[in-house]
Amino acid sequence: MYEVELKLRADHGELRERLAAIGAELMGTVTQVDTYYDHPVRDFAETDEALRIRRETDESGESVKVTYKGPLVDSASKTREERQTGVGDGETMAAILESVGFEPAATVEKARERFRCGEYTVTLDRVAGLGEFIEVETEAEEINPAREGAIDLLESLDLDPECGIRRSYLGLLLDAN
């Protein structure tokens, strides 16, 4: 299975109406505060890895996860090794990482509204310091038809799929500073 994902800058104001018009269903909203860490001796930017603590708040309350992302193993599908587990207390996990030499490098804070639209998940992201975005994603056995479907979906929302952004929010924030 491949994860196919397209991301664009897009004002949310009109998008919610257009999403309703094409029958998209609001699944829920969530805020995520992600802290990314620098390794004590490894340059994660160079090795294309990441270590992150995510604090997530939704209707059911707050949860914390710690995640390691390995380098791309397939650049076409942007597939990475990813290891993630829940953590009881985010502050303590942060203190443990800092005690052994990891330093907080950047924080990405976003509010996400998730919609279901057929096979696709559409997410309206408001990212602190960056603005408003839309993400369209799905999982599929084959990349091309899934990608075509995502492009059609964006066009049905009056968006230009040519304006896709490949950079992560973390990357965009680091570029901006």
Add this chain to the structure above:
Amino acid sequence: MYEVELKLRADHGELRERLAAIGAELMGTVTQVDTYYDHPVRDFAETDEALRIRRETDESGESVKVTYKGPLVDSASKTREERQTGVGDGETMAAILESVGFEPAATVEKARERFRCGEYTVTLDRVAGLGEFIEVETEAEEINPAREGAIDLLESLDLDPECGIRRSYLGLLLDAN
């Protein structure tokens, strides 16, 4: 508050009877499998720190914790900074640590029976590769009276408090290898 703790080698066979005779109450049993990690660049033996994943199984099920222990801040009371939080999945946490360069250095596996005896907790530890031990501990405002009480308790169990062991189980295991 100080934590006062005395530890001795002791065969458990006769001890359970003697504990019953002095009115000690069995609180529960637990098995703990502790994996200690080497830091990618820091020598934890030299800095007197530790990073550990503990998998604990008791009557209520299994739980996993990750713990950082800092160097001694007070050698008389053996006080250390300690930060510990629960983790959803121990294998994933281990994989995350290994991905960022930590290596499993030693495993300490023990079965513990805990008894309450007045102000003291008495623990019978059976440690894989090391044998059987007893630990007597309490928390107190003043070290000396608490220490005297622990000595009296050990004597009432026909044990010799002079044979106290200051080394941790991890230290004893590393010494043995």
